[in-house]
Amino acid sequence: MVEIYGIKNCNTVKKALDWLKEHEIAYTFHDFKKEPAKEEKLTEWAEKVSWEQLVNKKGTTWRKLTKEEQDSVKDTSSAIRVLSVNNSMIKRPIIEYNNLVLLGFDDNIYLSTLKVPQ
Template identity: 65%
Template sequence: MLHVYGIKNCNTVKKALDWLNENQIEYTFHDYKKEPAQESKLKEWEKIVSWEELVNKKGTTWKKLTPEQQATVVDDASAREVLLQNNSMIKRPVIEVQNELILGFNEDTYKQKLANL
């Protein structure tokens, strides 16, 4: 079973959940607004993807940081600290499937990696 992490009102998360529902793929959903991301989970993800992939630098939360604050995000530890303080800055959605992570929504990627589950 898949585990999807994100925020319900995020358009990208909505697209991902709609795709999963349309393709009858079972999943559990972890809403950051109800249950913030845990440091242990971020450390787990850091073993699979880089901190650069996890930090959503295109979103408004990142853009609200000062240039000085942005400049402090330089490695796993500093990114993790910022992400724990600002869960909405985590790339969305994060989908755990087997020993892999899928970040964001890309229908072709979903078809390739999820359609046969």
């Protein structure tokens, strides 16, 4: 089963959800607005992908941080601390599947990684 994490009104999350539906892949969606990601889950993801990949530095939430707050994000623990209170700054969607963590939406990676029914 695919677990997908994100914010329902995010365009990239919408693309991923549409892709999963189109390919008839069962999934469970976790909306950060209703179920914020906790430090334990962020730590789990950071063990599989780098903390730099988890932090969305292109988004509005990152840009709203002060220079000092941005500069304080320099390693896994500081990133997890900031992401746990700013879930909208997490790169999304995050997909968990077979002990893998995928970030963002990429049709080719989804096709090669997620089990598509024949």
